[in-house]
Amino acid sequence: MTAPPDPQSQSHWFLLGMRGIFSLPAIILMLSFVGFAAFTAEAKVPVDQVMFMTGMVWALPAKVILVGSMLSGAHIATAFLAVTLSSVRMMPMVAALIPEIRDRRTPTWLLLIVSHFVAITAWVFAMEKVRDVPRGGRVAFFAGFGVTLTLTNIVLVGLVYGAVSEFPPIVSGCLFFLTPVYFLTSIWISARHRVIYWALGIGLALGTIFAVVAPEYDILLAGVIGGTAAWWGERALRRREAAR
Amino acid sequence: MSFDGLWPYIYIAIAGWLATDLWRWAGVIAGNRIDERSELLNWVRAVATALVAAVIAKLIVFPTGTLEASPLWLRLGAVMFGGLCFFIGGRFRQIAGIAAAIAFLAAGLVLLGV
Numbered sequence: 001m002t003a004p005p006d007p008q009s010q011s012h013w014f015l016l017g018m019r020g021i022f023s024l025p026a027i028i029l030m031l032s033f034v035g036f037a038a039f040t041a042e043a044k045v046p047v048d049q050v051m052f053m054t055g056m057v058w059a060l061p062a063k064v065i066l067v068g069s070m071l072s073g074a075h076i077a078t079a080f081l082a083v084t085l086s087s088v089r090m091m092p093m094v095a096a097l098i099p100e101i102r103d104r105r106t107p108t109w110l111l112l113i114v115s116h117f118v119a120i121t122a123w124v125f126a127m128e129k130v131r132d133v134p135r136g137g138r139v140a141f142f143a144g145f146g147v148t149l150t151l152t153n154i155v156l157v158g159l160v161y162g163a164v165s166e167f168p169p170i171v172s173g174c175l176f177f178l179t180p181v182y183f184l185t186s187i188w189i190s191a192r193h194r195v196i197y198w199a200l201g202i203g204l205a206l207g208t209i210f211a212v213v214a215p216e217y218d219i220l221l222a223g224v225i226g227g228t229a230a231w232w233g234e235r236a237l238r239r240r241e242a243a244r
Numbered sequence: 245m246s247f248d249g250l251w252p253y254i255y256i257a258i259a260g261w262l263a264t265d266l267w268r269w270a271g272v273i274a275g276n277r278i279d280e281r282s283e284l285l286n287w288v289r290a291v292a293t294a295l296v297a298a299v300i301a302k303l304i305v306f307p308t309g310t311l312e313a314s315p316l317w318l319r320l321g322a323v324m325f326g327g328l329c330f331f332i333g334g335r336f337r338q339i340a341g342i343a344a345a346i347a348f349l350a351a352g353l354v355l356l357g358v
Contacts, residue, residue: 207305
């Protein structure tokens with residue numbers, strides 16, 4: 001027997017997702033956006049355009065590249081290429097998240113809308129927390145978190161833009177460093193498969209190497225080559241263990 | 245480029261929004277076809293993790309802004325000290341690890357006068 005769908009529980013999970021705004025990852029991301037607001041204010045990009053791109057693009061690395069292109073007066077096609085290369089990583093991230101959050105009845109159009117709110121922070125948060133949510137409530141939970149996080153940061157950027165003309169260097173340095181350190185701890189904690197640790201280690205090493213030898217495509221190359229190597233190696237070990 | 249008029253918004257919509265969301269949509273289409281227990285999903289997970297790891301490595305090894313002027317050993321030392329506190333931190337390991345790494349970095353920046 002299957003339980004009838006409970007409309008109340010959908011809003012319950014959405015609200016619970018919204019509460020994620022008070023979590024450590026959300027606070028760290030907001031601090032990063034304070035840094036981004038300072039960066040755009042210094043670059044003299046108008047604040048309404050900064051808020052617009054925060055909502056429309058959402059992923060922070062893509063926005064940094066977009067602002068860089070705008071400042072250098074790049075052709076729109078060149079900017080598109082640079083941003084789209086930095087955003088290819090969204091595809092495997094979303095593809096890994098979707099099987100975790102959908103159930104058989106989830107309509108694809110809803111997933112297409114919800115996918116807009118995927119960026120590294122929301123992805124790491126969702127991969128970690130969504131396990132504790134019953135499958136039927138996972139899309140609502142993620143939507144609650146993602147929508148709230150995005151809207152909050154649009155408002156935050158608008159509010160702090162005028163105020164953060166210049167930080168003392170130590171503060172901006174520490175703000176910057178929060179992001180990688182937080183990502184590292186979160187990926188470690190949320191890993192459920194041995195292959196994740198392998199991919200993390202190899203990705204860190206190859207990310208550094210490719211940043212030197214192929215800076216245009218470093219993230220992409222490190223991801224595809226490093227991820228494939230981690231997967232292949234872990235699978236080989238798994239098979240040897242199974243054969244024993 | 246000029247920041248006046250409608251053009252910057254069109255620029256942001258095409259070179260920013262479309263350039264990014266195209267890949268998110270492709271991820272939905274791909275993810276919808278993947279079985280949750282398949283070997284393919286294992287590979288996708290590994291690639292996604294390695295991509296994020298590469299972003300992390302770049303932020304640590306090649307930072308922009310203030311940290312550009314800081315020595316690499318300080319940043320690596322901060323990550324290692326944070327990792328040490330993370331692994332002995334028990335229930336509060338995430339906060340302990342992050343706080344330790346930032347404290348190490350801040351202390352180093354002060355001492356070196358960066």
